[in-house]
Amino acid sequence: AQTVTQSQPEMSVQEAETVTLSCTYDTSESDYYLFWYKQPPSRQMILVIRQEAYKQQNATENRFSVNFQKAAKSFSLKISDSQLGDAAMYFCAYRSARKDSNYQLIWGAGTKLIIKP
Amino acid sequence: EAQVTQNPRYLITVTGKKLTVTCSQNMNHEYMSWYRQDPGLGLRQIYYSMNVEVTDKGDVPEGYKVSRKEKRNFPLILESPSPNQTSLYFCASRQPFYNSPLHFGNGTRLTVT
Numbered sequence: 001a002q003t004v005t006q007s008q009p010e011m012s013v014q015e016a017e018t019v020t021l022s023c024t025y026d027t028s029e030s031d032y033y034l035f036w037y038k039q040p041p042s043r044q045m046i047l048v049i050r051q052e053a054y055k056q057q058n059a060t061e062n063r064f065s066v067n068f069q070k071a072a073k074s075f076s077l078k079i080s081d082s083q084l085g086d087a088a089m090y091f092c093a094y095r096s097a098r099k100d101s102n103y104q105l106i107w108g109a110g111t112k113l114i115i116k117p
Numbered sequence: 118e119a120q121v122t123q124n125p126r127y128l129i130t131v132t133g134k135k136l137t138v139t140c141s142q143n144m145n146h147e148y149m150s151w152y153r154q155d156p157g158l159g160l161r162q163i164y165y166s167m168n169v170e171v172t173d174k175g176d177v178p179e180g181y182k183v184s185r186k187e188k189r190n191f192p193l194i195l196e197s198p199s200p201n202q203t204s205l206y207f208c209a210s211r212q213p214f215y216n217s218p219l220h221f222g223n224g225t226r227l228t229v230t
Contacts, residue, residue: 102173105162108159110159
């Protein structure tokens with residue numbers, strides 16, 4: 001069974017600096033999808049960025065980018081120019097491309113990101 | 118506005134008193150799901166539904182019931198809540214495709230005393 005590990009329960013960064021949140025996963029599959037979700041104090045779950053495993057190019061969304069290392073099964077999230085509004089829990093999630101998986105998401109435990117003003 | 122509406126936002130109840138958390142989506146999504154979120158455990162799936170009248174157990178279904186009588190609604194029922202069901206609950210929906218992102222409700226904070 002697939003698993004997702006976020007080894008950093010908490011991270012802190014100075015405002016305007018860059019921070020990287022780590023995520024590793026375990027799978028024997030070659031085709032899958034990876035997601036990062038953000039959960040601010042409002043509790044809302046917000047999709048930050050997603051990456052298809054067959055795409056070699058790392059996904060980017062404004063200040064958010066990923067470092068996808070398929071062989072290493074690593075999917076880290078880099079936040080550049082950190083802002084106070086980036087303070088949140090960040091969850092990494094894996095989805096198999098197999099139809100018999102019903103495309104369920106497998107979640108990491110989350111990393112709490114603190115932004116220091 | 119496309120959204121998943123979940124109610125109530127907060128709920129405090131006592132052990133054994135049946136409750137229902139409602140979930141409705143206006144995006145015509147076939148897939149809907151319930152999760153619970155607990156510190157250090159991330160999100161764990163309770164039940165999901167691939168379409169009307171089609172539901173299946175997730176990772177932690179014990180103590181919960183669901184129904185999917187119509188496409189837009191997917192209520193979560195706790196027939197006899199217990200303190201270990203104190204948690205943050207999320208409803209979510211998506212299209213049935215591999216690359217479809219989940220759309221979440223705003224969560225229900227449930228406390229069972």
